[in-house]
């Protein structure tokens with residue numbers, strides 16, 4: 001009896017299930033499901049960066065600050081002008097490569113997220129967007145015997161990293177950079193307020209003290225100093241005969257000046273840097289007769305990649321990916 005039931009079951013399977021298994025619809029539905037599922041997974045991963053199809057940025061609109069003209073320029077040609085304006089060509093090739101990826105990332109981020117300039121994507125000012133210089137003017141500024149070699153390094157940086165950008169959690173990052181961190185980078189909230197970004201942590205880099213951008217000094221007469229502060233703060237009362245007329249009262253986590261008391265008012269380190277034109281907010285001061293001497297470490301806001309730090313790392317054997325991953329925490333470098 002068992003044999004009969006078993007045979008019957010086998011018969012049913014042969015009649016119905018096997019043809020169904022081999023039928024086109026059975027296969028196509030299963031296959032379609034698998035394909036859709038895979039596609040959804042890929043879409044999910046690429047969703048955040050799908051707006052950044054590299055080909056759609058074949059040209060960018062560049063605002064020239066000198067005459068307010070807007071030039072349409074090919075993206076990679078623009079990047080050649082940025083890298084050669086932002087970083088000395090004498091720097092190591094891997095540092096220049098890192099600068100090219102950072103500049104490309106900064107550019108694409110700005111195109112999507114910044115509305116600084118009407119009718120243009122970015123301008124050519126380093127204090128606003130990124131510095132840029134035409135090839136013609138760049139070559140003229142280099143010694144004749146270095147022109148070919150230097151330009152080749154710039155081209156290598158841009159073309160060997162073509163299409164590479166930095167992402168965090170699938171999104172293109174806001175790739176801040178500066179000249180010299182003084183050995184430790186700053187978090188963005190300490191400079192501009194607001195919230196910090198997970199990929200812009202404070203990181204330490206060795207070897208930055210070997211560069212001329214590392215230390216600087218500003219000597220300013222007491223009266224001139226007082227007048228400069230008064231221009232911005234009419235309520236200032238400052239008497240140099242009193243004890244501690246100036247006092248640093250708070251530091252950021254990276255040991256830059258967060259707040260300084262000047263007479264009866266408190267100023268942020270960032271504001272004092274702007275007023276006096278200090279190279280960074282990492283400063284100390286001393287009063288020397290009729291003068292105040294500000295001794296400054298590092299150059300720039302200190303957020304993101306330090307250019308001299310990148311060069312120092314490259315000299316120690318790091319490649320551009322290692323440099324980028326050192327300055328931007330937890331990021332990926334992807335092709336778009």
Ligand SMILES: [Zn+2]
Nearest residue numbers: 122123128129
């Ligand atoms: Zn700008």
